[in-house]
Amino acid sequence: MAQAPAAQSNKFPPQIPFIIGNEACERFSFYGMRNILTVFLIDYLLRTQIPDNALREAEAKSLMHTFMAGVYFFPLIGGYLADRFFGKYRIILGLSLVYCLGHACLAIFENNVTGFFTGLALIAIGSGGIKPCVAAMVGDQFNESNSHLVKKVFAIFYWTINFGSFFASLFIPLLLKHFGPSVAFGIPGVLMFIATFIFWAGRHKYVRVPATGANPHSFFKVVASALRNRGQGGGWLDGAKREHPEEAVDGVKAVFRVSALLLPFVPFFWMLFDQKASTWVVQARSMDPQVGPFTFQASQMQFINPLLVMILIPFLTAVVYPAFQRFGWELTPLRRMPLGLVVGALSFIIAGIFQVTMEGGTTLNIAWQILPYIVLTLGEILMSTTGLEFAYTQAPREMKGTIQSVWLVTNTLANAAVAITAKLNVFTGSGQFFFYAGFALVAAVGMALVARRYVVRDYYQTSAPIPTEERSAAGVTPGSAKSA
Template sequence: MAESPAAKDNKFPPQIPFIIGNEACERFSFYGMRNILTMFLIQYLLLNEVPDPALRTAQGKSLMHTFMAGVYFFPLIGGYLADRFWGKYRTILWLSVVYCIGHGLLAVFENNATGFYTGLALIAVGSGGIKPCVAAMAGDQFNESNSHLVKKLFAIFYWTINFGSFFASLFIPLLLKNFGPSVAFGIPGVLMFIATIIFWAGRRHYVVVPPTGANPHSFLKVVFSALKNRGKPGHWLDGARAQHPEEAVEGAKAVFRVSGLMLPFVPFFWMLFDQKASTWVVQAASMDLNVLGFEFQPSQMQFVNPMLVMLLIPLLTGVVYPLSQRAGWELTPLRRMPLGLVFGAVSFIIAGFFQVAMEGGTVLNISWQILPYVVLTLGEILMSTTGLEFAYTQAPRQMKGTIQSVWLVTNTLANVAVAIAAALNVFSGSGQFFFYAGMALVAAVGMALVARRYVVRDYYQTSATQASGEAAAPGITAKSA
């Protein structure tokens, strides 16, 4: 008698609350310290070191974006360590301890630049290092009986991230004003310590997938093999076929194909987006901070972004995208991403006109910033949520990690560029807003032109996992943009 299919289990595995609790506390801790970082650097740490206000503002912005570049670089290291050597559980636990030490240094060395910067470096290592591991480990906890709950899990993850960001943006700036840097940086540190304890407390329940060790057919090994055998007819990567299977070579081609679309253009969006924690905060500090009798802190306006994300994603996915499809102009991923760049540019143009008005003597209320925040958040949803999913579908299974690395590199490159531009203090005042908006508009046109020639290749599994545990051969669908 044939065995019946495994019954579906509609309950989350009991270890999932440990991972969700860890994520909620960790995200609060990160956004809590990140969102006050620019104002702390300008108003506290650099106050005596850099007397000139304009230079101090420029240096504060540069340091913040240098830190963010590290946050988006170290996932490459953390993911590599988890996959090859330590496994996800040990990588998360050990780097969380590093993360906690970094928070502690921020709270202790509020008046010591060397100690404070060391703390920032450790947070970049810890936060960045665990970034690719937590969500992946959550996915590891599911099996055939409850795999249908994975999408719900990641929806909870996304809301948890924005939930933590929302409350951190509201409350931590008030702590900085009323209690000073030690408390303002100390509370996020306490939350990170709690996050680590919660994660450790679930250690006996986790499904732990061991590290895979070295991959003989990794992206870099395929590329090196192709370079050694260059000169053969056909695609230059075809020279690697003697040492690597067809799937690995085609996967490497997919990485270059996606990189050609992402790397030249996506960084220009992140140049805009991450300045909401620097340039927009500095602008807010020059505005009337009183809203209906409540005095806002400049860093607090960042709460608008996660709030809007939670509201606008259902609106776009449930209403706008279906309506555009029925109207005969479907908002495909290759249309959404350039459009996201346009929205980002428009948000900076709006903020630039606000700056022009203030430079002319007009006093604007901080509530005016809600308008560019709405436009920027629309751009984020069109670019970020779309781009990450699109990149994931465009490479076969064994190259998906490399594609995620490409996506993270776009953010690293963006923050490095902004850090350099801020350090050089090339643009100030309203000019910087229009400069970045102009670059984003040029990038949007370029991306749209490249996207028109891009042939979408969606990689998927053609059948369920085989009984032996080996994955079935991937299938590919190809269609023009």
């Protein structure tokens, strides 16, 4: 007798507020400390070690982007440990405690280089390690009865990230100015402790998906098998079919197909985007901070980005994208991402023009930075939100984690490249803005050319796989192929 389908529920699971509350506080803590990091390094920690201001600014930028490269590298390790050995709950809770310890180091060792950098390393491990687990754990809390609410809860989740970032960007720079580094780094630490407590408080309510253990058909095992069985006919990966099912080999092919589109080009966007916390902050320090009755700190201007994200995403989704579709030119993901690179480059060109003006002796008001922030945020939405969804849909279920890792690696590579470039200090002043803008424009052209040849294969989750004989009879491939 067939089992009756579960009754649909329109209520979020009771454990969701614990995860959302945790995310809001954690994001406040992270962006609070990160957004003042460049200014702190320039004005406090490195002041005695590097007397020259220009060299100190270059070193501060290099250190900030080295930290960010770590933040986006450790998700690979955190996600792997959660999936294979410990489960998401234990990884989130354990690394959150490491995260709290890192914040404590920042507050305590404000004048100690070794102690402060130890704190940054612990935060990179904690923040990066929990990053892939929290979002995945949100999805784990839903079943067939309330699966229709998943899209809504992730919208709330993304909005919460920007909500925390907005208030942190607005208020923590003021704490640094008026109360000093211990308080400015201590308050984010308190918020991270609260985030950890909120998450722990929901421990009896969570659905905990157990770790899967070793995957015999993982990405690296399939690749190793293909290398062992070279020359077995077909493409080089087809030799792996001697030891692995066809679905696993096709999944690895999907990873390479997507990686060829993302890895060579997407890092050039992150090179631009993450410099809003370094190069743009340094530029703001040379501007007139008085806007009407308000005096803005250089680091505060970063509040514009999360505020605009909360406004522009619904506007683009509800108005702009449908308008392009009505005019017969749909903004597909493969068109949005190269366009995002172009728009990001434009934001740096605008900021570079501002820098040329100031180098000519004119002092610009800090409010002028609103314009490049608007343009950069538009580029972020075109590239980041689109690219994340695109990466997810372009691989079968077994390889979605690997594809998300590829996406995170693009950010790691970008920040490592900026850290090295800043350390070498080859480009200074307005030249650095046009340098990065030029690279992004070249990357946009390259990505657009590769995207023209890319055949989209969307892999969506299904309640049950279609039997092979039915799939063949219906002419259905593992992913729905369509022209780019």
